[in-house]
Amino acid sequence: KNEVEQSPQNLTAQEGEFITINCSYSVGISALHWLQQHPGGGIVSLFMLSSGKKKHGRLIATINIQEKHSSLHITASHPRDSAVYICAVLKGAQKLVFGQGTRLTINP
Amino acid sequence: DTAVSQTPKYLVTQMGNDKSIKCEQNLGHDTMYWYKQDSKKFLKIMFSYNNKELIINETVPNRFSPKSPDKAHLNLHINSLELGDSAVYFCASSQGTSGGAPGTDTQYFGPGTRLTVL
Numbered sequence: 001k002n003e004v005e006q007s008p009q010n011l012t013a014q015e016g017e018f019i020t021i022n023c024s025y026s027v028g029i030s031a032l033h034w035l036q037q038h039p040g041g042g043i044v045s046l047f048m049l050s051s052g053k054k055k056h057g058r059l060i061a062t063i064n065i066q067e068k069h070s071s072l073h074i075t076a077s078h079p080r081d082s083a084v085y086i087c088a089v090l091k092g093a094q095k096l097v098f099g100q101g102t103r104l105t106i107n108p
Numbered sequence: 109d110t111a112v113s114q115t116p117k118y119l120v121t122q123m124g125n126d127k128s129i130k131c132e133q134n135l136g137h138d139t140m141y142w143y144k145q146d147s148k149k150f151l152k153i154m155f156s157y158n159n160k161e162l163i164i165n166e167t168v169p170n171r172f173s174p175k176s177p178d179k180a181h182l183n184l185h186i187n188s189l190e191l192g193d194s195a196v197y198f199c200a201s202s203q204g205t206s207g208g209a210p211g212t213d214t215q216y217f218g219p220g221t222r223l224t225v226l
Contacts, residue, residue, distance in 0.1 A: 033215075037149075043198060043217040086151065095166075098151040 003027050004099040006087050012105045019074040021102045023087030026068065031090040034061050034072050036083045037101070043086075046072070077106045111135050114199050114218040121189055122226055128185045129221045131199030138204025139163075140182035141215070142174060145196040157182050158204055189225045196220045 004025045013019055023032070034046040047054050047061040049070070054061050058077075063070040074081055087099040112133045121127050133140060141164075142154040156164035160176040171187045186193060198220045202213035 041196065041220050041222075043200075043220075045214045045216070048214060084149065088151070095164075096153050101149050 001026070002100065003091075003097050004087055004089055006085075006099040006102050008102060009100065010103045010105075012107065013077055015078055015106055015108050017077050017106075019077050019081070019104065019106075021072045021085050021087075021104070023070045023072070023099055024068060025070075025087075025089045025097075027089070027091050027097075029065075029068075029089040029091060032063055032070050033088040033090075033096070034070075035086040035088060037086060038083050046085075074104075079106045079108050082106050112199060112201055112216050112218040114197075114221050116221060117219065118222050118224075120224045120226065123189055123191060125189050126185070126187045127189060127223070128183055129197055129199075129223070130181070130183045131218055132181050133199075133201040133216070133218075134180065135201055135216060137201040137216070138179055139202045139213070140176065140179070141200045141202075142182065142184050143198040143200065145198060145220070147195070151198070155182075155184075186223075189223075191225050194223055194225045196222050 007022045031048055031050045033048050036044045036046050049061055049063050058075045060073040082105050084101040084103050086101045088096050090096055115130045139158045141156045143151050144154055145151045153166055154168045155174045157176045159179050173185045176182045199218040200215040202215045
């Protein structure tokens with residue numbers, strides 16, 4: 001079993017829907033990252049958080065350290081949000097461990 | 109203008125060959141990384157360098173040798189290529205406030221190099 005599990009693995013929704021992607025981890029961490037990988041392959045860092053909640057535009061990331069769980073929400077989803085979303089956790093000081101990614105498709 | 113650039117974008121080669129992938133960042137960052145993304149899309153960190161010094165070396169075969177001539181460049185040389193080396197390799201950089209630890213800085217990724225070993 002992977003130390004970082006994401007759900008769902010694949011998600012298809014209609015434009016405008018509220019999207020939630022989940023990330024659960026089984027180890028102690030000091031930080032958690034959400035990344036976005038575009039269909040063309042490029043990777044962009046969306047958030048780094050160690051507690052609470054962060055918001056950037058239509059994206060919101062939350063983390064619950066006690067429950068070892070993080071969620072990425074997208075409000076008013078748009079086809080350009082279609083991408084693979086990857087959760088990664090920092091174990092200790094140095095080791096970054098990645099989830100398997102969630103493939104999101106937003107249909108017009 | 110590209111913040112983190114990699115060359116080549118695609119690399120197709122035969123088993124047993126030696127090849128290099130180059131990475132350059134113009135962000136003034138102190139830390140650079142190499143990641144491997146396998147066919148199942150899992151990303152794994154391979155190396156991290158902070159100010160030209162190797163900080164992280166994750167159980168990577170010693171056929172892989174990173175080289176950092178200066179803090180803006182981190183090249184990856186691979187000897188005796190094997191079929192299992194086929195993957196997409198991403199270079200990334202970050203500010204380096206954690207002295208080479210990857211997790212607490214925003215990372216900026218290059219476009220990736222798709223390596224295919226035949």
